[in-house]
Amino acid sequence: MVLSNATLPKCKDSKGHHIKAGKVIGRGGEGTVYEVEGKPGIVLKLYHKYDDERSKKITSMSHMKSERLLKYTAWPIDTVKDEGGKIIGLLMPSANGKEIHKLYSPKNRLNDFDNVSLPFLIHTAANIARSFAIVHENGQVIGDVNHGNIVVANDGTVKLIDCDSFQINTNGKLIFCKVGVATHQPPELQSKSLSNIVRTPNHDNFGIAIIIFQLLFMGRHPFSGRYLGSGDMPIEKAIEQHRFAYGKNAKQRDMQQPPGTLPLDFYSKELAELFEKAFSQSGSNNNNRPKATEWITVLEKLNKELVSCPLNQAHTFSKEHNNCPWCEYEGKTGLVLFTAVIKSKLGTENVFQLNLIWKKISSISPPYDQNLPDPFAYSQNPSEEIIKIGKKFKRKKIMRLSVAIILGIFSLLLTFSGGMGIYPIGGVIASIVLGLKKAKDLQFEEIYLGYENLNRKWISLLERWKKEASSDKFFSKLAELNDYKTKYTDIPNMRTLKLKQLEKDQRNRQLNEYLDSFYIQSSNIDSIGPSRKAVLQSYGIETARDVSKQSVLRVPGFGPSLTSNLVEWRKNIEKRFSFDPKKGIPKSDMYSLEKEIFSLKSDLEKKLTKGEAELIYIKTSINTRREILKRDADECVQLLGKAKANVDYLKNVL
Amino acid sequence: MFDFTDQVPFDGAEFAENPEPRCPCVLLLDTSSSMGGQPITELNKGLQVFKDELMSDHMSVKRVELSVVSFGPVNVETEFQTADTFYPPTLNANGMTPMGQAIEKGIELIQQRKEKYRENGISYYRPWIFLITDGAPTDNWQKAAKLIKDAESNKSLMFFAVGVQGANMDKLKQISVRDPLKLDGLRFRDLFSWLSNSLGSVSRSTPGDSVPLENPVTPGGWGMIE
Structure with a gap:
């Protein structure tokens, strides 16, 4: 149910100014967030329920606001009260961007962010560390660090949201943070009620280490690994028992990092040490975990030391690797982790080269044409076990037929001998029924069911093949890119056309100005005296520009003949008009034309540049899908062919 | 320094792409002949709603995995997969009601899936089995009931039973530890919408947490108590 804004209470800020809620941006468990009319960049959060302590908290928070805090957080700017003066919400800066989990998860990040590269991930991680540092420097604690309350913009800038859950220190008095997502809470807080606990920056420092780990280790959680003991090992239990799956003590704690994941020292020794420190048992003790500022230093250093892959521009890695580890990783898993960026330096020699890009795009071969094997291509023999069952069926059939024949003959004899009247006729019917009956055997049903199940599986595989593994996506992307290319080469033509249009517009503009200088009031027009002039004026027809057949006919009292007098008058004036090309196209019009052309051009350049990587990505994912489906299909085909042979054999026997 | 001695198993690619903790959910759906006609049509539509709703929640789509057993x-x-690759099957109704066997199958599937998670170092939430029936078991269900009781008591499973008009609620009570619910009419769509929301709140919690679920037995809810 969507509440209309009409039912919202009247809101005022702390100075008594009215606040008008606009569109709903989001709705959560605690409250609803609205745009604020007339205040772009600022949003309004209205709580569902009043809470005294929270009101105090956001009031003191709004007094603490500073430029530094607002740069990195959606910090409350002001409280919002209803007409009775009760605090019902707050104002805060809007936070544009996407939740951090959308960036660290390889599954959706290429769709959600323009450019994802390792430097971008590291840069974002460092920005998150900065935001933590700023909050801590103000003496406050975030408390509930999690995958949803850090948002990242396309340029890697971040904002902490849901700040009203922070732990706030106001003149030495603490207002608690009562919540926390267990996957990001430190061991010392696991399985504790959070409502009455003093949170410290050292607790936050555990959360930030988790987030940075997730960003750099392709979405993996540091405490999610292979547990070598028995039973389940949920994340929060692993955290509580310091079972860091990538650490040097992992083995002692019965943990192993998941297969195919990056080793802890993949990026740098210093980074590995920070993680060890953050997730170790001793980190729980006073302030032992790396502080936000330590992460910034190490991450910035790392970003400076990266080298680029000579084969794939999307890949950058620490210079300690001899070969590009991402090429290997992507090759092994079939995943694409990063978006390609083709760097174009400023300067003339390195402008966008359509031919070069297009050559690259058109040299990408489409996915191989592949079909699933035909399960019935060659006939298989039924298995021996089935032949045995078949023989059993045959024996049963012969038995049944012999019984039927004997019973039939016997009954016929009895009937003809007449000794028992016509009753033995029943025996004859029974024998016919028995003879014709197909042996519906339970064992056969089971075998048949198995075959049907395989068949269904096969059909669903075929459907999935069509849906997930067809080359259509590749070709439609290619067609799309071709379309961009055509548009790109057509840009000069388009510019010429647009210029002509502007010139034409210019002529019209001059004409209109000219016509506007002839007033009906001061002209002599046949049969149009002062009173008719007054009527025309009251209908908005004042100058030659306003005169047209339609406009005049609409005026009461003006028939065809009066109208044509006026139209003739206008035509005569128009004849005397001459266009002055020297006046030229106004600068502002030229400027907006060039701007339009430029943005179209750079948009197409961007799309074409990205296109290469996208096309490769689509191709890889189609091939990967195919490989997975093909493997399933091969297995299914083998079984299905056999099952069909078995069923056919038994059907014949029955 | 970067050594792939620990080869990525090909199955592992799905976990490399999406290492989020998983919440496996098995739907056990009664397709016995009494479900024919309107009920099965509504059930099929309900499955479509289920997919759409899971897709619309960006945490559920990464964390909830479905398997459908009729x-x-x-x-x-369908075998376990996340909502984006899940294509709801179109179910037909004919046959008996081998509920006991179905439950055993569901439990087996979950065991296998958990094994996969463990191998690949993926955390998981307590698995769900969600049974929908309009009849009574026509096979031996005592073993299945015992498996459920054991699994529930060591917290390795959540079992929910929903009876459609005609279901033997007494039998369901003997099978399920939680009170079985009665579906109001054929409101499968509301039921699946609720299920998606509930799985959504689970998938936003932490593996191992107990999550309070919205009560479907309210005025306007899809559930009724017999």
């Missing part, structure tokens, strides 16, 4: 006879319609 019974009458027992058949695994």
